[in-house]
Amino acid sequence: MxxxxxxxxxxxxxxxxxxxxxxxxxxxxxxxxxxxxxxxxxxxxxxxxxxxxxxxxxxxxxEEHPDRLHSAAxxxxxxxxxxxxxxxxxxxxxxxxxxxxxxxxxxxxxxxxxxAMAQDILKPAERAANNRSFLFALGHAHASRLFPELPEAEAWSAYAEGVWSDWYEPGDCYEPGYVAHNIKPVIELGLALGKDAELQSEKSQAAYRRYLDHISPSGLAIQPGDGGNQSAYVDALTLMAELTGDGAYLWAAKQALTAGEYGGYYNAKGGRLPADHVASTLEAKFADVGDVKPVRPPAAGGVQYMYPQTYRIADRLILNASRELFGKPYAAFYLNDRMETHHHAHEDNRGDLYHYEVDGVMYLKRSGWHKWAGQSNTFVVDDATSEFPFCYTKGLRSNHWYQASSNLRLLSDYMPSERFKQLYTTPESFKHAGEPVSGDETMLPLPHFYVDQESPHGVFLINPEGMAGKNEQLTVRSITISINTFPRGGEAKFPRSIAWYRDFREVAPSDGPVELLIKDIHLGGPKGKLSLVNLETFADDLEVTFYEDGKKGTADEKRVLTREEVRQMVSLVTDERMGEPALRVISGPGRLDLTWMGLQEPVHLTEEYQRVGFDYLYVSDVREFLRTPIRIFVNGLTCRSFYPDRQQGGVLKEAVSERQGEDSFGSMMYEGVYTYDSKWTRQTLLTEEGFLLVVDRFRPGAEADGMAGGPVWQIGRPEEQGLNWFDATADAQQGKKLMVYFHPQRGCQYGVQFQPKLWHDQAYAAYAKAELQSGREETFVSVIVPHDAAVSGVAVSGKANYHSLLVRPGEESKGIFTDIQPDGTVKVTLHPAASGQSTPLKLELSRDGGWRVSR
Known part of the structure; x- marks a missing residue:
């Protein structure tokens, strides 16, 4: 009792x-x-x-107005x-x-x-392989079996079966960075529906193994989205062990549990389980696992794929030569070029080093839920005048031409298709999707609701044929430049009108109308550059609509401007700086949409045109604009990660993983990154001692000429630094520090930026940056060296910068020495003060991927 x-x-x-x-x-x-x-x-x-x-x-x-919708899900x-x-x-x-x-x-x-409650609250809701659908379906599956006599039971069961198929048919979940709430519920859904054979199939086990390889030799895990750390894996791995009888999952679950909250996700201060608590904690947690015995799995290294038996989308590059010992080095980079905010991952984190540990110490990581490249461990390109690597205070410059370039491929997830038809009104069952909308095909932007014609139970928020690579053909019929002017201190600030930026600052305040110039509206990709609007005849097929501040874009909210009003707001001028025609636009408080209709341009989103963009110049004073408050709609479509400034984008063309003994090599190459005509290759080498070499080779196209870029590393507050190196504490309790050493070269700028991020998350971004010139490949070398705190940064680097010298004569044989040869081969020597070895450690990495480690 x-x-x-x-x-x-x-x-x-x-x-x-x-x-x-x-x-x-x-x-x-x-x-x-x-x-x-x-x-x-x-x-x-x-x-x-x-x-x-x-x-x-x-x-x-x-009540007269029962249960009005609340803003929180x-x-x-x-x-x-x-x-x-x-x-x-x-x-x-x-x-x-x-x-x-x-x-x-x-x-x-x-x-x-x-x-009675089931009849009241259960309505077939969201579909697709995501955490929301799995949990909705889990409720429907159990209710259909608890109350089979109810008339709704058949529909509940059909919906649950549909969600199960959304996961099982492709063989994976599309939320690679959100573990705790997706794989475990979908396994439980399968059990509730009697899918035991499917859950033990090779297709399902191939998906399970992805999660197993996320656990490092010391039990740590960091997610490249908004998922969490190793604690999010424990229950899912335990369930996999029970289901398959494979002791490798139990080993991983136990390692993850004993790792506790160590790792610093969201700057958490938690540590590993105390040694005297481990045995009792493990016994209590895994008492019901049965006869399964933990078995140490082999090395986790390699290119890992989402949908491993169907679509095979390269997702991560994991460097780990062995899990035989607790402290073996482990590094993981994010490869995926298909992610969007909807997927609980983020669009602009290609190449991000989201997890790097040695001897069980976490040295570099993705520290929380943030999406910007400039706040990650990746390569950043931006306008040369912008604050680098992330804009906190500087704002935009007036009378300066910027290039807007968005990743057009994102729209493959949102274009309707023959099987997945688009809805224009929020379904009644979608009480979790925020404020409902109601409209028609003229809405801007169009809502994201799709119904499967073959299984019309519930509604998708994306078209799953996009992830399958079946929705790549787009016919561009209209292009919209949507200009937002946000009154200072207004209710509809930037984050509310352009949803899910996760930026809580008032980033683009205005004190009145804003004047700007626009030109060169185009598509770009492997096929070249395709102009969409002829400025000499810009008024043909142009519709200009206005929405009051904060309006969503429904038909009853918009006002189509008369030709006289358009002439007052939009006109053709000659830009005095460039001597070229440009559109002069005056945008008052609210939202001004310039839509060119009547286009008919069929394009393939990967093979032909991958990006959409335009050039813009603010005439008004916009020094307080930390972001550009403009969106692009194509055929009325946009999405939360589709923005014009600082969009990384890029198509992954190659991913390689190799191993020699206990040294590991990996590389990734992207085209169409930051601009449609630029290419970026990131090569990396992890030695068995745990030293990490990262070489970034960026070849800018004409669109990137005059921009600036370089690698960024998220570290603790640097306690020592030189002209080209930064040394920070990684784990004070264990007495460990991390050296980030950039190859010293003229034409580069080295620096560090304090970065407060979402909530209480913060770090310091150490970076190297160079101005980019069309056709000239820039090579950046980052040598990352963990070391004991007792050894000074000057001793590890071997560079004291006397007389302002990057490398003084004689310092080539001290600490860290790097060299880039004419053919692009990178050579690194770690002398004993840096390597902790009695003899120098030499690393060599060529442009074509050849590599070696000499001891």
Whole structure:
């Protein structure tokens, strides 16, 4: 029996606006971990929640405006509203109800109320292989089996089967950086639907092995999206071990659990489990695993693919020659060129070194949920006048031409197709998708709702044929330049009008109308450059519409301007600086859309034209514009990661992984990166001692001429630095520091930028930067050396910069020495002070991928 104090405590947790998922999560934890009281605690929480739902429904029926939508997906104005919108809550409730029913604790009254609640809150909602769909479907699957007599049960089951197929047919989830809430729920969904054979198939196990290889020899993991650290893997890996009987998953789960919260994700200060707690913690956590015994898996290195048995999208490059010992080096780079914010990953993190550890110490990592290349461990290109590598304070320059270039390939996920038809109104079941919209094909931008003609149960937020590579053919029929002018301090600031930038600053405040020039609206890619608008006849097929500040773009919100109004706002002028024609646009507070219709340009998004862009110059004073408040719509489509400034983009053309002994090499090459005509190759070499060499070779095209770029590394606050090296503490408790040493060369600038990021996440970005010249390949060499804190940065680098010299005569034989030969071969020598060895360690890496390590 539960004590009265316990029951009062749990009742006190119940509040109308609470996060129901956390209330239910406690119940599931209690049921699993407390054999004596867990079942009664879970039953009590279920009863209280069901009663709260009934009270909220009754109150809603008496109100004139019942249950108005709340802005948060996981907490609404009432328990009922949260249960209607929160996918976690739906999945957890009916999963828990099924478990308690198996124990014989569900009486007729609770069953009757729960059935009524299912009829009220369950509507086939989101589809696709993502965490939301899996949890929604988990609730529907259990409800269909708990209440088979209800008329809705067949539809619930069909929806759950549809979501299962969304995962099983391609054989993976499209959220590579979001582990805790996708793979475990989809396995549980399969079990609820009786898919035991499919869950143990080679296709499913190929997907499971991806997660296994994310766990380093010391148990650490960092996600390249917004997923978390190794703690997010434990339950999923345990379930895989139980399902397959493969002890490698149990080994990985135990390693991840004992790693605790170490690693610094979101600057967390947590550490590994204390040694005297490990045995008891492991025994308690894995008591129910059965006869499975942990087995150490082989090395995790190589190119890892999403959808390993179907689409084979290169996702990560993992360098790890062995997991035989706890401290073996491990480094992981993000390869994926298909991601967008919708996928719980981020568009501009190609080449990001998101995890680098040696001897169980995390030295470099992706530290949190941020999407910008300038806040990652990757290669950054920007306008030469911009603050580098990320814009915090400088803002834009007036009377300066900038190049806007967006990754057109993102739209393959959002273009409708013959099988996946587009909807223009928010489905009634989508109570989790924010404020509903209602419109037609004239909306700008168009909403992202798609129905599968072959399985019309629920609605997709993307077209899954995009990820499958089946939606690459686009006919450009219209192009829109959407100019936002945000009044200073207004309610509809940049983040609200251009959703999901995850930028909480007022980044583009205006005190009145803004004047700018626009020219060269084009597509670009392997096929060259294709002009879309002839400025001499710009008024032909041009429609200009205006929306008040913050409006979404529905038909009843827009105002089509008259020709006289257009002439006042848009005119053809000659740019005095360049002597070329340009459009002069005056945009008042609100949103001004310039849409050219009547186009008919069929293009392939990978083989022909990969980017869309234009040139722009602000005449007005925009020194406070930290970002460019302009969006591009193609055929009325855009998406959250489709922006005109600092868009990395790029198509992965090659990814290579090799190993010699316990030294590892990897490379990746992208075309169409930052501009449609530029190429970038990142080569990397990880030695068995844990030293990391990264060579970036960037060949700018004509579009990148005069821009600036270079590699960026996220480190702690540098305690020592030279002209071209930076030394920072990586783990104070273990007495470990990290040296980032850039090859010293004229024409480069080296620096460090303090970077506060989302929430409390922060780092210091050490960078090398050079101005780019069309056709001239720039080679950047980064040597990354972990070392004991007792050894100074000057000793490790071997460069004291006396008399302002980058390398003083005689310093070639001290610390770190780098050389770039005329044929592009990079040679690095780590002398004993840097390597900690008795003899020098030599690394060599050629342009064509040849490499060697000499000891």
């Amino acid at each position: 539960l004590t009265s104090e316990t029951m009062m405590r749990i009742r006190a947790e119940l509040k109308p606006t609470m996060e129901v998922r956390r209330f239910l999560g406690e119940a599931m934890k209690e049921l699993k971990e407390d054999a004596e009281h867990g079942p009664q605690l879970a039953l009590l929480r279920l009863k209280l929640l069901t009663e709260a739902w009934a009270e909220a429904r009754e109150a809603s029926e008496l 996981h907490s609404g104005a009432s328990i009922r509203q949260t249960l209607q919108s929160c996918f976690f809550s739906q999945g957890y409730y009916f999963q828990l109800l099924a478990q308690v029913r198996q124990l014989g604790l569900v009486d007729a009254s609770l069953r009757r109320m729960a059935a």
